[in-house]
Amino acid sequence: xxxxxxxxxxxxxxxxxxxxxxxxxxxxxxxxxxxxxxxxxxxxxxxxxxxxxxxxxxxxxxxxxxxxxxxxxxxxxxxxxxxxxxxxxxxxxxxxxxxxxxxxxxxxxxxxxxxxxxxxxxxxxxxxxxxxxxxxxxxxxxxxxxxxxxxxxxxxxxxxxxxxxxxxxxxxxxxxxxxxxxxxxxxxxxxxxxxxxxxxxxxxxxxxxxxxxxxxxxxxxxxxxxxxxxxxxxxxxxxxxxxxxxxxxxxxxxxxxxxxxxxxxxxxxxxxxxxxxxxxxxxxxxxxxxxxxxxxxxxxxxxxxxxxxxxxxxxxxxxxxxxxxxxxxxxxxxxxxxxxxxxxxxxxxxxxxxxxxxxxxxxxxxxxxxxxxxxxxxxxxxxxxxxxxxxxxxxxxxxxxxxxxxxxxxxxxxxxxxxxxxxxxxxxxxxxxxxxxxxxxxxxxxxxxxxxxxxxxxxxxxxxxxx
Numbered sequence: 001x002x003x004x005x006x007x008x009x010x011x012x013x014x015x016x017x018x019x020x021x022x023x024x025x026x027x028x029x030x031x032x033x034x035x036x037x038x039x040x041x042x043x044x045x046x047x048x049x050x051x052x053x054x055x056x057x058x059x060x061x062x063x064x065x066x067x068x069x070x071x072x073x074x075x076x077x078x079x080x081x082x083x084x085x086x087x088x089x090x091x092x093x094x095x096x097x098x099x100x101x102x103x104x105x106x107x108x109x110x111x112x113x114x115x116x117x118x119x120x121x122x123x124x125x126x127x128x129x130x131x132x133x134x135x136x137x138x139x140x141x142x143x144x145x146x147x148x149x150x151x152x153x154x155x156x157x158x159x160x161x162x163x164x165x166x167x168x169x170x171x172x173x174x175x176x177x178x179x180x181x182x183x184x185x186x187x188x189x190x191x192x193x194x195x196x197x198x199x200x201x202x203x204x205x206x207x208x209x210x211x212x213x214x215x216x217x218x219x220x221x222x223x224x225x226x227x228x229x230x231x232x233x234x235x236x237x238x239x240x241x242x243x244x245x246x247x248x249x250x251x252x253x254x255x256x257x258x259x260x261x262x263x264x265x266x267x268x269x270x271x272x273x274x275x276x277x278x279x280x281x282x283x284x285x286x287x288x289x290x291x292x293x294x295x296x297x298x299x300x301x302x303x304x305x306x307x308x309x310x311x312x313x314x315x316x317x318x319x320x321x322x323x324x325x326x327x328x329x330x331x332x333x334x335x336x337x338x339x340x341x342x343x344x345x346x347x348x349x350x351x352x353x354x355x356x357x358x359x360x361x362x363x364x365x366x367x368x369x370x371x372x373x374x375x376x377x378x379x380x381x382x383x384x385x386x387x388x389x390x391x392x393x394x395x396x397x398x399x400x401x402x403x404x405x406x407x408x409x410x411x412x413x414x415x416x417x418x419x420x421x422x423x424x425x426x427x428x429x430x431x432x433x434x435x436x437x438x439x440x441x442x443x444x445x446x447x448x449x450x451x452x453x454x455x456x457x458x459x460x461x462x463x464x465x466x467x
């Protein structure tokens with residue numbers, strides 16, 4: 001099977017799992033928001049945002065290193081993977097243990113503090129599972145990951161339904177999430193061991209080599225985490241949990257959506273890395289361009305569709321109590337589109353080995369973001385948080401793109417990017433004149449967008465050939 005077909009097939013499998021999982025996840029969010037209300041959902045959002053800080057620190061940049069190193073032909077995969085998997089497990093365990101201790105010094109209610117103790121286990125399962133999935137991605141066999149995603153969401157959905165029906169309370173929801181995370185962890189672990197019979201491994205030399213490569217990535221991930229999640233934490237310190245809940249509901253949609261470019265780049269990145277390591281610039285440029293075209297096709301309808309349908313979307317997902325979240329969703333969907341494209345450029349930075357040079361931009365972005373969050377959030381609440389998020393994501397996209405361009409010396413063909421923009425804008429204009437209901441409008445939007453791509457000569461059989 002060709003590389004294009006293999007990537008397309010596995011992206012489809014994994015994306016299908018993520019799509020079904022995301023759909024179930026949105027049903028879960030709808031149940032939780034209606035059950036907890038804005039304040040209760042604020043508690044829920046604060047717990048996950050707080051623990052996200054520590055999970056990113058515990059990541060150590062190991063996922064990107066795993067994705068890229070497994071794509072090299074000169075790596076002893078069994079020895080390498082056993083060690084990096086071990087590193088991820090213990091780094092996560094240590095950091096999450098510290099998180100559970102430190103949270104008692106924060107001015108949060110007891111429900112948030114005890115809730116963090118439960119979700120810490122969920123985070124550890126997911127952190128370790130991410131490394132496991134990197135092996136499945138490298139082997140271009142992610143069916144188990146797709147099934148695991150679905151099983152995980154079904155377990156969480158079942159637990160949520162029982163909680164709502166029998167009024168089991170806030171902690172029951174958190175236990176359901178943890179059980180779902182455990183399920184996906186063990187499903188993917190079993191699948192990965194069909195390729196490599198890895199186990200806990202403590203080879204000091206391999207650890208040293210991995211850390212030498214990963215510390216720049218870990219550093220920029222920590223700083224990127226500061227501008228990605230600090231907004232929610234700072235919002236929780238200055239405003240009520242109801243405000244946090246109103247911000248957290250559309251932000252949850254953003255987090256669900258950005259899983260898709262991560263899946264896509266997890267499959268594409270090893271081939272970018274291989275092309276660069278073999279000094280095959282023609283292949284690198286072709287793969288980069290095709291990946292850019294593919295992401296562009298999704299970015300614009302996502303943004304323009306959200307601009308028109310934000311109100312009905314939030315009403316469907318979270319209920320009428322979250323109607324004030326609709327304008328926030330419009331802003332965050334623009335940030336989502338930027339993040340889609342930034343996945344390509346930031347993964348490419350790692351593929352060409354320029355993560356150290358990129359670090360200064362992440363430090364600058366984090367410093368500016370945190371400063372602006374403290375200046376704007378106390379006064380402008382979630383508007384300040386959303387605005388800064390967009391600005392910082394744009395900066396990272398531009399900086400990482402220029403870094404790759406300077407290294408590889410290529411020019412992007414913007415044809416599909418702008419034709420996709422035009423098609424999505426026309427789609428949005430038509431949708432703004434209709435009132436068929438959310439589902440009918442979404443279906444109409446897909447048909448209009450697809451038709452415009454065809455009429456403008458974008459939708460061709462060989463659109464992504466050469467990837």
